[in-house]
Amino acid sequence: MYRKTGAEIIVGLLERQGVRALSGIPGGMNLPLYDALSQSQMIRHILARHEQGAGFIAQGMARISGRPEVCLATSGPGATNIVTAVADAKLDSVPLVCITGQVPLGMIGTDAFQEVDTYGMTIPLTKHNFLVRTAAELLEVVPEAFRIAWSGRPGPVLIDVPKDVQNQAVEFEAWPEPGRPDRCPDVNPAELQQAAAMIDAAQRPLFYLGGGVIQANAGGVATRLAEKAGIPVVMTLMGLGAVPSNHPRALGMLGMHGARHTNLALEECDLLIAAGVRFDDRATGRLAQFCPNAKIIHIDIDTSEIDKLRVAQLGIFGNVREVFRGLLPLVEEHAQTPWLERVEALRSAHPMVMPGADDPSTPYGLIRLAASLLDEEAIIATDVGQHQMWTAQAYPHRRPRCWLTSGGLGTMGFGLPAAIGASLAAPGRTVVSFSGDGSIMMNLQELATAVEEQANVKVIVMNNNTLGLVRQQQDLFYGQRVFASRFRNKVDFVRIAKGFGMRAHDLAGCANPAELLERAFQEPGPCLVHAPIDAAETVYPMVPPGAANRDMIGGEFHACTNA
Template sequence: MNGARWLVQALEAEGVDTIFGYPGGAIMPFYDALHGASLKHVLVRHEQGAAFAANGFARASGRVGVCVATSGPGASNLVTGIADAMLDSVPMVVITGQVATPLMGTDAFQELDVFGLTLPIVKHSFLVRHVDELPRVVAEAFRIARSGRPGPVLIDLPKDVQIGAAAHLHAHVPSQADTMPGCEDHALHQAAAVISQAERPVVYAGGGIILGDALDAFREFADLTRIPTVLTLRALGALPPAHPANLGMLGMHGTRAANLAVQESDLLIVVGARFDDRATGKLGEFAPHARIVHLDGDGCEIGKLRAADVSVCGDVAASLSRLAAPCAAQMSGRHAAARDAWRALCDQRRTRFAARYDAPGDTVFAPALLKRLSELAPDATVACDVGQHQMWVAQHWRFGHPRKHLTSGALGAMGFGLPAAIGAQMEDPSRRVVCVSGDGSFLMNVQELATLRRYRLPVKIVLLDNQALGMVRQWQELFFERRYSEIDLSDNPDFAEVARAFGIQAMSVDKAADVEAALAALLAADGPALLHVAIDTAANVWPLVPPNHNNAQMLDADEVSSLDIGPPPDASPAPATAASEEPPHALPV
């Protein structure tokens, strides 16, 4: 029994059944210890793939994802996936090999200060200097990763610790995650009082709902109060798409119904959201007439970007459960007529500004394809890359649960989609997993097609190919006077042939009339499959809130030519006034 074998048994005791990694010199004792263990190790083809796969595993399940790499470049290749987990609050334990302790600080082969390198992007880091530290470190790592606002924890493991004698160590006993404290009564009373005074309330819901295991409580609150609700990217699925309160996503590429409701509200009930710039637009003009009731499990988020009139810090599920009944009663009391009129206006806008899918021409219209795919695979878990296709998925896929939408939100990391899909599929082999990617993102971790093939994972890939870095091209078109710089991907390979070279069946579609048959063939394919979809290079994501504008100043394609959208976001001129079908009302504070 050495340190590495003890660690493997500790992982088993923690309930870990799958790890993602890539071996190397400094982590070799750990890989030797895997022989005969119950752990399933998934051999990826790049360490970034290991981190993103563990990330997708954790997002899809709520369990701690585990990835492993060797020292030096193995560890540094994990960094993007660790950062993504930190910024999106994903529970992970990251194990890296390290040179033996006597060699540390000598610039030894593949030595890297991984502890220092990752310090800003983890909840906590451990550098294990003696085998006797392992029981405390492993217990703490998993406890910290799971507790409160989840996140990644690093264990840097020198080679001599891995091979050190460990027969004297007791068997690992997992530590319980910290219990989220409940909210104080007076804060809930204040929140209920403020909500009772509102005539145009809006619920602004974020990823903290699923992080706080508050989905059921949130849905009960929405059912009872019927307050119009807007969702962030990470909260999509928190309400069913057809729920009468659901106005859709807010923000830069949000719906008009959602953005106008927020801008005209007199109260924002913020649930597990953090006033991210992509959600708020110009922060100083975001919901200018609204008081703020902010519920969050992380007190650091309350008041960070927008002062709260009422702070409700603590267990989000418990807070919502306690607020639901009194708030529902208040909805039919004072200001009931005003609230009814407000709900009717929001519902009318949801219908009036609903997305259209009747694009002219015979080419593939990506939003229509994605909407149809979501209808054909309603229970699918979707792992998405970053770019225009990410926003189209957010706008047009009909998510029924937040854990079915795996997307790199805060970091916006290209290359996330395919390995995250692998992680989700490994966590539950019976789950239907779809990866939606773009031609730019896909090539960043294309080597993970080999992982897909090796484990025969039935992930279905939809690759939207516009032969450009689409989102950058769109911004250069709109905000940089069409000075297109380094966005041309017209020399892309034949992606279907690339997939076939990895042993994965592939098909292609470039006509709208053929989409239905292509999607049916993709979903019916046995094992992994790729559908290459050729789309118009000039296709843009609409609507769009321009930089340095508020969320009521949304653009559609027919408004661009008539609008002075101003300079790029680094400048700060006076905001232009957007041409809107329905400008926001001038409402008193």
């Protein structure tokens, strides 16, 4: 027989769940939980400087480990602050368990100090949420939260725990089993046969792989399938790394900032094998004109994604890895096909153009230089904006689960805390966060956390003193009326970093950027690299929002001729 408080039950269940690190901030309504946590010999607490930072630290851990990780916040402003990271986890299907403090049960609904309706507020942003009313319930709710976050299509689960429930002592006979993911659904062999027949019958098949392929650890089998059947692969922002960028079958990222040949190949395909994707508008452009000649095979662990936006001729409900494993022996082998030749012709006629790729003072050049100094173990995080798209385009994504970016919600401020979380989940690996001067300001305070934890995080701030992607859209689509996107004040990021106690390097006027970057990457612990870039730099190609993917602006390849 055990006698424990609600707070002790939570900590005990987290320990039994295998949680060894979590991030959060204490406050009035989660102090009992923090008091219990202080007695844990197993769990390391990472004190963030803003609850959103705590949420993204946990996300960074979860995106690397593939299992639910935990973040904590107090009631009221703690909960509202952490909600952005929770919403981000929902849109990118990241397993997360967020535990918030709440005012005592008797005070709920009285507009008490630091009271918000956290349960009501997080219904649309979570995979599921709980408001716990007795300490005994925690024995069921906590393992259930982990099971839900981890099963099927992963996602965030929030547990709101009133302070008196944290303090309530209960007796119980035995600890419950830790939460585990549900078994994957069985793959229907008839559907596999049908898919193989469609693939073999297609003249111009194309893989369209997304974050679900990464989540299912299906990158390896996807690559083998593409090799055996001779099928080119496009990837979404979330799917980058599923098939290595330099693989002959890989066509890189599709959509708004995809290469011309990538989007043009999609125009011509007659069978689209969509796996772990949701036909997001940034990927498809105007949906009615996306792959206009293609039949669709749609594989997903979430049935509600199948037929949601585009009706599939064949929908397969299942784990992508198991479906691909089942398909691998069934498809015919093709080493060379007219379609592959056509795709190569498109690639040479409309290659990805990266101006300045050899010049480290340009965005593409800086990313390529950094990549040349990093191995395939390196983890790359980004913030949101131009630097994110440049990195998606130019960084050689060599392996799955090494690429952390806020795809669905597009949250500026994601990069630094996510990188800290990644470094905690993968000690010994180098984590590089590409950021912009706009994004880094949105969770700048976490520089303090990075220093305190001595996280092995290298933050590269591409500084154009501008909200670059906003400015680019104003230039292109708002009559060049550049408004509210240029900062008038110039921030000294090197001094800022040093003020946080972080090493900082400046690429401005640097004679040997390669030497500087190499040193930054070699030194253990965190550092910031300031990289000034030209405010006139653009991300091309670009599909205007709402346009078809074939209507790309910029990024044309001009072959040198003497004509």
